[in-house]
């Protein structure tokens with residue numbers, strides 16, 4: 001039996017033109033590195049589809065996945081998307097986008113425009129359908145009411161300070177995952193904190209409130225402080241990229257960075273008044289240290 005190499009000609013003699021595969025790249029001057037496939041998600045409160053978009057300032061915004069007739073939405077609520085970035089204004093066309101928060105049936109607030117009440121009812125019916133079919137489980141008990149002594153020692157959503165801003169992390173520090181796309185087009189599974197990378201320091205800091213309010217007298221909270229790290233390292237953490245993908249600026253993102261700006265009034269259940277006692281994961285050298293420097 002002999003292996004026959006594939007012929008470069010078809011049966012009728014015409015040449016087969018094999019297309020060279022192009023690897024996906026994001027322009028280095030692009031305002032957003034988030035791929036379109038990374039924008040779709042479901043609202044954690046109601047289970048309906050949303051789309052994440054970066055905006056020029058602030059956290060990414062969740063938009064309703066469809067355009068709406070502009071005349072049915074208050075002008076102050078108009079959004080549009082340009083070059084992958086969401087802008088809180090009209091683009092002059094007859095259509096506009098809308099933040100999901102204005103339609104979310106899990107919210108008590110009614111839509112500002114009465115014309116949108118019908119769409120909110122459709123989303124509410126869809127939520128009920130998802131719950132009945134078991135496809136969606138609404139968030140029920142706040143994490144603080146079911147916290148065990150173990151979770152008290154290891155915050156499930158720690159407060160992280162980087163670039164002099166405090167953020168609420170999506171999960172424990174050593175479990176935060178890179179958002180970049182690998183060459184196999186999957187989400188990178190590397191952690192932000194590999195064993196050999198410089199780590200932050202758990203510190204008790206005043207529970208400073210947001211919006212310029214004064215801290216509560218004597219109130220302190222455990223914060224994972226990264227401000228002692230080099231500026232480039234803090235940028236890497238803010239972009240939620242592992243060291244390998246931080247070195248590849250053209251690699252795309254398949255998920256939105258999950259940092260949430262920390263507000264002690266909103267996120268009070270995530271405030272811990274004592275330092276966690278943690279053991280850092282073992283690296284390739286097998287070294288491990290029980291410390292408050294995760």
Ligand SMILES: [Zn+2]
Pocket residue numbers: 043044045046047048100103104105106
């Ligand atoms: Zn919702």
Ligand SMILES: [Zn+2]
Pocket residue numbers: 178179180188189190241242243244245
């Ligand atoms: Zn990565």
